[in-house]
Amino acid sequence: MLTLVMYACGSKEGKVEGQNMLYGTESKIWKTRREEDATGDKVKQTSEQKQEEIRFFANGQYVMTSPTQSINGKYTFDQANKKITMTPDNGNMSNTFDVATLTDDRLTLRSADGAELQLEAE
Template structure:
């Protein structure tokens, strides 16, 4: 059985957190709260409370998934951490469309010096 690369697992976890975040943003009337609910006054840490399948059934989270956190900052930056590593980047939030877009910062490749 092949294991997935860490970067792929981080990206998959990030996407899962995004979906969970979007489902948690709406109030009972289907309205998305103010943007400050996303990041508070300066920053806010989010973690998953539960995970649902596409059919709406509860999915058991692993210990690693329970340790994942994503922090949204008021300046449009985010940081996602997990036991496997961290991802930083920028986000945009489309409040009327109830959509958040995360753009990870791609590290520059190391150059060899002579």
């Protein structure tokens, strides 16, 4: 029981710290740690998905890369409402996610349907 309480008190999950945690001093790379579907089940990552990364820059730009493609875009982070909106440069369709966790080394994005992408800083 003590271990459970200590884990719960020390856990970073659920904390949303300052916006600079997203991009560090100039930019920061985030890689997938775990992905869950809307029911909370773990989604198995392909070898290509394991190589995907998102780099957030302090100037509001981002780059998503994988072994086969690269997507540039702009993002806005609403810290008060714990939301991030990402808009690719090549389209007008943006995606908004709830930011469930944002610390120096963890970022958890939750889609409207409840699916989660848990990322860790490289």
